[in-house]
Amino acid sequence: xxxxxxxxxxxxxxxxxxxxxxxxxxxxxxxxxxxxxxxxxxxxxxxxxxxxxxxxxxxxxxxxxxxxxxxxxxxxxxxxxxxxxxxxxxxxxxxxxxxxxxxxxxxxxxxxxxxxxxxxxxxxxxxxxxxxxxxxxxxxxxxxxxxxx
Amino acid sequence: xxxxxxxxxxxxxxxxxxxxxxxxxxxxxxxxxxxxxxxxxxxxxxxxxxxxxxxxxxxxxxxxxxxxxxxxxxxxxxxxxxxxxxxxxxxxxxxxxxxxxxxxxxxxxxxxxxxxxxxxxxxxxxxxxxxxxxxxxxxxxxxxxxxxx
DNA sequence: CTATGTGCAAACCGTTTGCACACAT
DNA sequence: ATGTGTGCAAACGGTTTGCACATAG
Numbered sequence: 001x002x003x004x005x006x007x008x009x010x011x012x013x014x015x016x017x018x019x020x021x022x023x024x025x026x027x028x029x030x031x032x033x034x035x036x037x038x039x040x041x042x043x044x045x046x047x048x049x050x051x052x053x054x055x056x057x058x059x060x061x062x063x064x065x066x067x068x069x070x071x072x073x074x075x076x077x078x079x080x081x082x083x084x085x086x087x088x089x090x091x092x093x094x095x096x097x098x099x100x101x102x103x104x105x106x107x108x109x110x111x112x113x114x115x116x117x118x119x120x121x122x123x124x125x126x127x128x129x130x131x132x133x134x135x136x137x138x139x140x141x142x143x144x145x146x147x148x149x
Numbered sequence: 150x151x152x153x154x155x156x157x158x159x160x161x162x163x164x165x166x167x168x169x170x171x172x173x174x175x176x177x178x179x180x181x182x183x184x185x186x187x188x189x190x191x192x193x194x195x196x197x198x199x200x201x202x203x204x205x206x207x208x209x210x211x212x213x214x215x216x217x218x219x220x221x222x223x224x225x226x227x228x229x230x231x232x233x234x235x236x237x238x239x240x241x242x243x244x245x246x247x248x249x250x251x252x253x254x255x256x257x258x259x260x261x262x263x264x265x266x267x268x269x270x271x272x273x274x275x276x277x278x279x280x281x282x283x284x285x286x287x288x289x290x291x292x293x294x295x296x297x298x
Numbered sequence: 299c300t301a302t303g304t305g306c307a308a309a310c311c312g313t314t315t316g317c318a319c320a321c322a323t
Numbered sequence: 324a325t326g327t328g329t330g331c332a333a334a335c336g337g338t339t340t341g342c343a344c345a346t347a348g
Contacts, residue, residue: 010322010327031312044330049313051328067214067272069337070312088260088269097264107252108275111237115246117277120237123216124273126257128266159347161303180337193305198338200303218312219337 009054014043018051019060019075027096028064028072028087066094066125090130099126158203163192167200168209168224176245177213177221177236215243215274239279248275 009015021037022029029037031052035045052073055061064072066089077085088097108120158164170186171178178186180201184194201222204210213221215238226234237246257269 012322012328014329046314046331047329065214065216067216069218069220088264088266090266091268097266099260103256111248111275112277115237116280116283117237117239117246117275118283119240120275120277122273122275124271126260126266126269126271128261128269131265134265134267159302161347163304195306195339196304 014047015051015054017043018048019055022061022073022075028066028074030070030072034073064125065123086124086126088126088128090133091127093130093133095130095132097130163196164200164203166192167197168204171210171222171224177215177223179219179221183222213274214272235273235275237275237277239282240276242279242282244279244281246279 017038018034021034025034025037031045031048034052035043035048038048052061052071056063056073059076061073062076064074064087066072066087084102086099086102088099089095102124104122104124108122111117112120166187167183170183174183174186180194180197183201184192184197187197201210201220205212205222208225210222211225213223213236215221215236233251235248235251237248238244251273253271253273257271260266261269
């Protein structure tokens with residue numbers, strides 16, 4: 001929040017509220033989920049989008065892609081660097097487990113050497129069926145909807 | 150194609166043409182790119198979508214997500230299993246290198262044990278700046294457009 | 299001949315943009 | 324007071340759907 005005050009725009013009620021909601025939600029959340037958490041009287045969906053874009057630019061928030069075409073956001077790792085992490089996502093209900101490990105730094109180095117690419121990074125997510133959904137296999141839910149994530 | 154004849158619907162001109170185009174294109178391609186490769190007089194964009202959905206269901210084709218909100222498709226690895234592969238994508242022009250290795254099988258086993266998830270798979274793509282774009286840093290292109298991929 | 303596939307137009311859904319009004323500084 | 328932020332409505336782009344016509348079997 002002080003970051004905001006220093007580096008860019010104004011500290012408005014909407015922005016404060018969106019950032020708080022993201023903290024409260026604890027998991028990667030879609031703009032719509034955030035808007036709902038906030039309440040439409042409090043802040044318009046469009047403003048959520050604009051705030052998220054700003055926060056992303058400031059590095060306060062990071063975007064997660066799960067491959068279903070929905071943008072998700074979570075509060076950025078506050079560590080200066082490192083603590084880069086991934087997710088394990090249920091294919092049924094989209095429940096998300098956060099994985100603290102990342103083992104791909106040396107793979108990236110190899111790729112840089114072998115293919116001449118620079119600034120290499122990666123996107124890695126795991127997908128499976130979470131324990132609850134394994135139990136509930138009786139009535140499988142439609143996959144890919146924003147479920148418990 | 151025989152696969153099609155056996156397992157599902159009819160073998161039509163459109164479907165043959167879409168599958169050929171995918172073979173010819175050699176790289177993960179968006180529905181629009183496929184439709185253009187085919188020519189709009191030959192086959193409507195909507196039909197491309199429907200064919201791709203069918204092919205995906207039959208396992209003839211697989212969907213790639215690069216995180217820019219565009220679906221891309223490529224001919225599925227014909228091997229029974231294995232030959233699961235990933236991509237190295239230029240952040241500027243989207244040029245794609247296909248990586249034949251995958252090292253994550255044991256990571257998946259660990260996750261299954263530790264979190265109780267079943268049927269674990271993953272999505273892993275690498276992003277960087279390809280050699281050409283490093284040279285051309287003068288006029289950087291707008292990122293994220295369907296470029297050379 | 300009949301069920302399945304196709305083209306066209308329109309719906310859909312997430313996201314972005316234009317514009318007039320509101321508010322933090 | 325002034326420039327930035329906001330809400331609303333409308334645009335946008337990829338994808339899906341409804342329906343009448345076409346065609347593979």
